[in-house]
Amino acid sequence: MKSIGKYILFIGSLFVNREKFKTYVALTLDECINIGINSLILISIVATFIGAVSTIQTAYNLVSPLIPDYVISQVVRDLTILELAPSITAIVFAGKVGSNIAGELGTMRITEQIDALEVMGINSVSYLVFPKILASLITYPMLVVIAGFLSIMGGYLAGVYTGIVTEADYLYGLKVDFIEFNVSFAMIKSFVFAFLVSSISSYKGFYTTGGAFEVGKASTIAVTNSCIAILLADYLLAQLLL
Amino acid sequence: MIEIQNIKKSFDGKAVLKGISGVFRKGKTNLIIGASGTGKSVLLKCIVGLIKPDEGTVYYDNRDFTHANRNLKTDIRREIGMLFQGGALFDSKNVEENVIFPLNVLTEMPLDEKLDRVNFCLQRVGLENVNKKMPSEISGGMKKRVGIARAIVNNSSYLFCDEPNSGLDPQTAITIDNLIKEITEEYDITTVVVTHDMNSVMEIGDYVMFLHEGEKVWEGSDQNIMKSRVKELNDFVFANKMMRIVKNEETSNT
Ligand SMILES: Nc1ncnc2c1ncn2[C@@H]1O[C@H](COP(=O)(O)OP(=O)(O)O)[C@@H](O)[C@H]1O
Ligand SMILES: [Mg+2]
Numbered sequence: 001m002k003s004i005g006k007y008i009l010f011i012g013s014l015f016v017n018r019e020k021f022k023t024y025v026a027l028t029l030d031e032c033i034n035i036g037i038n039s040l041i042l043i044s045i046v047a048t049f050i051g052a053v054s055t056i057q058t059a060y061n062l063v064s065p066l067i068p069d070y071v072i073s074q075v076v077r078d079l080t081i082l083e084l085a086p087s088i089t090a091i092v093f094a095g096k097v098g099s100n101i102a103g104e105l106g107t108m109r110i111t112e113q114i115d116a117l118e119v120m121g122i123n124s125v126s127y128l129v130f131p132k133i134l135a136s137l138i139t140y141p142m143l144v145v146i147a148g149f150l151s152i153m154g155g156y157l158a159g160v161y162t163g164i165v166t167e168a169d170y171l172y173g174l175k176v177d178f179i180e181f182n183v184s185f186a187m188i189k190s191f192v193f194a195f196l197v198s199s200i201s202s203y204k205g206f207y208t209t210g211g212a213f214e215v216g217k218a219s220t221i222a223v224t225n226s227c228i229a230i231l232l233a234d235y236l237l238a239q240l241l242l
Numbered sequence: 243m244i245e246i247q248n249i250k251k252s253f254d255g256k257a258v259l260k261g262i263s264g265v266f267r268k269g270k271t272n273l274i275i276g277a278s279g280t281g282k283s284v285l286l287k288c289i290v291g292l293i294k295p296d297e298g299t300v301y302y303d304n305r306d307f308t309h310a311n312r313n314l315k316t317d318i319r320r321e322i323g324m325l326f327q328g329g330a331l332f333d334s335k336n337v338e339e340n341v342i343f344p345l346n347v348l349t350e351m352p353l354d355e356k357l358d359r360v361n362f363c364l365q366r367v368g369l370e371n372v373n374k375k376m377p378s379e380i381s382g383g384m385k386k387r388v389g390i391a392r393a394i395v396n397n398s399s400y401l402f403c404d405e406p407n408s409g410l411d412p413q414t415a416i417t418i419d420n421l422i423k424e425i426t427e428e429y430d431i432t433t434v435v436v437t438h439d440m441n442s443v444m445e446i447g448d449y450v451m452f453l454h455e456g457e458k459v460w461e462g463s464d465q466n467i468m469k470s471r472v473k474e475l476n477d478f479v480f481a482n483k484m485m486r487i488v489k490n491e492e493t494s495n496t
Binding site for chain 2: 019023107108111112113115116118119120121122
């Protein structure tokens with residue numbers, strides 16, 4: 001409980017005593033590259049394979065001849081939009097970006113780089129953390145869109161090239177009973193997850209004490225806590241919005 | 243001039259600083275010495291405002307820093323430069339970017355003026371042709387030099403150094419110590435150096451404050467430190483053999 005209070009204070013201090021706007025633009029652009037581009041490859045690989053595997057497993061489970069083949073891609077589509085693209089990607093994102101953020105801030109803390117900023121009168125929380133959160137909010141939804149696209153692509157490749165489903169059926173299934181709100185829901189989830197991962201990892205890194213060992217520990221805890229927060233938020237949002 | 247009055251600080255009920263007062267004069271190298279864990283770094287952090295003391299006040303040239311409003315605090319902070327124990331260089335930035343950093347955030351100077359100032363400071367600390375090197379590519383002594391350059395780049399009136407020669411070989415340590423003293427005198431800065439190194443005391447200590455278990459047990463000049471009769475100070479000063487030999491020579495000469 002105490003650490004949740006401290007976390008909320010930490011988030012609050014993002015918004016006081018800020019630097020020049022120009023400074024944040026430059027920092028945020030750097031972080032977008034650091035956070036977004038650097039996780040693109042990993043997330044692409046994961047999304048493509050999960051889409052492919054989902055297609056094969058769905059086909060494997062749909063044994064009844066009464067169910068038409070296009071249902072396979074319909075299932076893959078809904079799975080992807082509702083859960084795979086926003087949530088599974090978030091777990092990958094937590095592993096890659098969360099540990100990176102916590103490690104970086106933790107190292108800056110123990111080597112007194114954060115103190116050096118504070119002595120210059122810079123609000124180190126907003127200077128270091130704000131750009132990371134903003135960059136996550138900007139890039140993560142884009143990553144989710146890419147992941148969603150690649151997951152459905154992966155399904156297509158696996159389905160059509162192994163002969164499980166015809167190209168026509170697969171494409172038809174993608175369009176059947178399409179609910180637009182699902183896409184909005186995925187985007188809402190993306191923003192929430194991006195905020196959770198970047199802020200929790202920043203918080204864990206920022207308050208590291210000790211040495212290199214503790215930095216390693218902070219990274220691990222950042223990833224674990226981010227994942228738990230993602231799963232809880234995933235459940236709550238599903239309850240609230242679906 | 244910096245004056246501290248009755249600075250107290252506890253962590254989780256454990257008193258680390260038990261009411262410390264003193265005056266650090268302008269143009270002088272003021273040392274805070276004592277064994278490891280006596281609270282030297284905590285005192286320094288209280289003075290620069292990284293830690294809020296539980297009690298007591300810090301005055302920068304008669305301006306109350308501890309209870310200052312945000313504007314005055316920011317003004318005073320602009321005049322503070324600090325050299326951290328490991329240098330605390332931003333490791334994602336190269337040497338030049340590190341030194342220019344305070345100018346970027348604290349001033350509205352045009353870029354070419356900033357670069358001139360950076361090069362001047364780097365030259366002053368004896369560094370040339372390292373502008374584009376990353377902190378991981380330079381030696382410990384060079385990191386300290388860059389740290390000093392960064393600390394003085396904004397024409398600081400106050401310079402703080404935490405263990406400036408820790409982790410350096412004795413010769414480099416003395417060069418760094420002397421560089422700090424020279425800069426202090428040259429620019430008439432109020433400098434406060436935390437150290438546990440008796441070499442520094444003998445080399446650069448204009449004024450020495452000795453802490454023991456969170457209390458100031460002695461203060462004075464480097465000349466008097468050998469003559470003191472305070473037991474804790476004697477234990478500290480003559481812990482190494484070199485100092486004992488020096489002492490014996492002096493007593494046999496007089
Ligand atoms: N942020 C902190 N929280 C709790 N205890 C601290 C903190 N900083 C320092 N201490 C304790 O204060 C004492 C003095 O530390 P320090 O000032 O670093 O000693 P030194 O004289 O070697 O610089 C130590 O016992 C240390 O454990
Ligand atoms: Mg110390």
